[in-house]
Amino acid sequence: MKSKTVLFVTGVLVVIGVLVGIAYFASRQKNPEASVAINFDGATTTPNYTIELEPEVQIKDLAPSLERGIHFGASVPEVARTAIQKNADVVLARLKKDLNRADDWFTLGVLYHSANDYEGAIGVWEFLLKVVPAPGVSTAYDNLGKLYKFDLKDFPKSESYFKQSIQANPNSITPYFELHELYRYLYKQNTTSAVDILVSASKKFPANPDPLVMLGGYYRDTGDTVKARDAFTKALTIAREQNDVAHVESIGAEIARLPQ
Secondary structure: OOEEEEEEOOOOOEOOOOOOOEEOHHHHOOOOOOOOEEOOOOOEOOOOEEEEEOOOOOHHHHOOOOOOOOOOOOOOOHHHHHHHHHHHHHHHHHHHHOOOEHHHHHHHHHHHHHOOOHHHHHHHHHHHHHHOOOOOOHHHHHHHHHHHHHHOOOHHHHHHHHHHHHHHOOOOOHHHHHHHHHHHHOOOOOOOHHHHHHHHHHHHOOOOOHHHHHHHHHHHHOOOHHHHHHHHHHHHHHHHHOOOHHHHHHHHHHHHHOOO
């Protein structure tokens, strides 16, 4: 029989933005010593999880070292390094007392990423792949997909992580949009993949107009006005059915701007 280890995730803020973590507000100000804000853009909360490990396996045997320190990228300004390190010190102190704090592990990965310490971020997120069950693990897959997409430029690996995210959490629309952007701008651009993934998303999430809005935008930008109008019109119908006033107005404006 397996022993159970509880990995606590208490309202963790997990970044899914393109540049996860740090915002260098201070670098834009006259005073270089001004405070730096750590932003968690596009964050989502993750509930508590119970994980199952084999009796001989302990989290400490799987977890990355908490003694490695942050390896800052050369482009990270000093004021940002100070802010990141301050936040990391707090997180590391808690983890050294309790390795089961998944919220702090997620945050540590974000801080590594903010410091351009990609090796550190990968180590944390790959560890979370081993100990956080579905559907919560999808966030780690998303974060890895973004890192390989924008930072390391390994597009096949990015694609793989986003596809695994879909498998781990079929109710999340995020990886569909990430894959669309990957296919549209970076990878497999001479295929129908950018369209296909949005069509799949629209079927999986029929009450959400966003996949069709993105599809309409794709066709608009590629000069196919007929298909753009069709996609936008279908999205508008969904928005009206959902009484989504904001979407109705914005989609209506998109349709009005299309060439007649």
